[in-house]
Amino acid sequence: MSADLPVPGSTERTRVRRLADKTVVDRNVLNAILDAGLVAHVAVITDGQPYVVSVAYARDGDRVLFHGSTGSRLFRGLATGDSTCLTVTLIDGLVLARSAFESSINYRSVMVLGSCVVLEGDEKDRALRVISDHLLPDRWDDIRPPTKKETAATLVLALSLEECSVKVGEGGPEEAEGDETWPAWGGHVPIREVLGEPVPDELVTDQPVPDYVRKWTR
């Protein structure tokens, strides 16, 4: 499915110029990063002022889907096809070099450029399920289906993964020349997200936590 798309970072706008050694052009890595994230940051320009809005999203093949309220002023520009950028950043660790300059954060990030299209009808219904399946796997069959009113109040947007870049920083530090003998410990400290114990709300009496929830990991 991805075979027809250009490799990440292949356009002038997405070529990674800073820290180019962190650039990744593998679509499998791109997909894995998007599939591991929950929240993206999307740019919206209104009256010349940019806004960066966090949205829950899901990858659907070669595009990213996300939704917002039809009443949101910030989503209106996206719905009319304004140029946007969607970035997903996963933080993987702290990198302790022997200098501040070479110290950094390990991360995996995807930046997508393009214009969104509004999904309608069956495609919109399906997209709502795809987003739910990504964020809350196997939850869909347990919940009350969306009403027409709820769906109408939801704006569902799709952004193609055609123009994007991928950056990955991992492992320990690269030291500046001469710092190899500086007498400080160096290395990296991994960071990962973990899920805590599910907390039932006040409506739950004796229902156990569903098995599919127990299986979720991050």
Place this chain on the structure above:
Amino acid sequence: MSADLPVPGSTERTRVRRLADKTVVDRNVLNAILDAGLVAHVAVITDGQPYVVSVAYARDGDRVLFHGSTGSRLFRGLATGDSTCLTVTLIDGLVLARSAFESSINYRSVMVLGSCVVLEGDEKDRALRVISDHLLPDRWDDIRPPTKKETAATLVLALSLEECSVKVGEGGPEEAEGDETWPAWGGHVPIREVLGEPVPDELVTDQPVPDYVRKWTR
């Protein structure tokens, strides 16, 4: 120190209109969110195309500091005072309502609007330390100090917290009317970041992991 600033969300551009019940106007909450995060997403517009760039940052009183390379084309616009937006989002959990519509993600987020100023001289030197102290507490005294060349290659930007909004979603779901009796488990699943065991690099022979690193938590 914060007393003279307007409350978060008090300008027309930062008033939270969607999900206004999640709005927070307490500067202590604002500060706590910024102090808990590592990475912010910043908007940059180049040739009409917005970019969302992730940056390591630190709060310094009533402003946010972050740095980039002086060679970065994306930072050039920020350095000349273009309007920007910096957003920090911390993901706290998954919210399982009895409907997809009311299901969501728990988060704490801060959105700051404004224009950056470039820091120079002593202020720049101090800012580099403030950023390091935030990301890697107590590391500074252990590492080789920045050289003039390194500092010259680093662009350090400050963005005032004067115009910002704060949103917090926490706890379990709010159900749509009538869903209280829907026969599905509901509640929330906390998400948190944890630090793993520090990994020494190949230059470390018998140095133990520093105590200050052991004390880091997320």
